């Protein structure tokens with residue numbers, strides 16, 4: 515019950531945020547996909563969310579997703595939102611529909627290799643550490659072009675956009691410049707014509723800041739506590 519209600523509230527907030535978008539922020543379309551972040555939540559709650567209409571499920575650990583996928587009867591769209599180690603790629607590629615956290619050449623080469631072996635085209639986003647925080651993964655904005663170039667020559671990987679985790683602020687307004695910068699990077703990426711790419715997703719915004727993120731052009735938000743309550 516609570517989960518369905520929370521999903522309704524989030525969808526309503528997204529709708530309102532879309533109406534407040536500046537008219538220049540049109541490059542990401544007018545629909546927003548919600549990824550329900552289920553890390554540390556057990557499979558019964560994931561099932562409840564799926565039954566309530568949360569069709570995209572986000573996990574930040576490969577192993578946790580594999581365990582839950584085995585238990586669930588229905589197959590949602592699986593999103594890997596956490597850091598991916600090269601030695602986990604073998605397990606991650608068959609499981610995830612979209613990997614949000616590509617942040618190095620070494621990692622994306624391994625994804626390409628594994629995807630090729632199983633005949634999959636793996637959709638990925640490049641994670642950008644837009645605010646340059648030491649504690650966060652992701653490429654620096656200045657290194658993005660090079661990783662895009664490397665990724666776009668790989669035939670078993672399809673680059674679909676960018677992801678960022680904004681710094682946490684009590685007042686989400688403070689994150690607005692980060693989201694604005696990401697939107698610019700996204701639009702620049704969309705403007706260049708590259709092979710093996712389909713630039714459509716700008717993944718940004720979490721429970722605390724998704725409204726501001728959507729106002730600034732996010733079309734893929736990742737919400738955990740806003741749906742499930744706090745994680746133990």
Ligand SMILES: *Cc1c(COP(=O)(O)O)cnc(C)c1O
Nearest residue numbers: 551574595720721736737738739
């Ligand atoms: C945990 C997590 C989220 C969701 O965070 P909430 O604050 O619970 O909404 C989103 N993105 C990433 C990468 C996460 O690790």
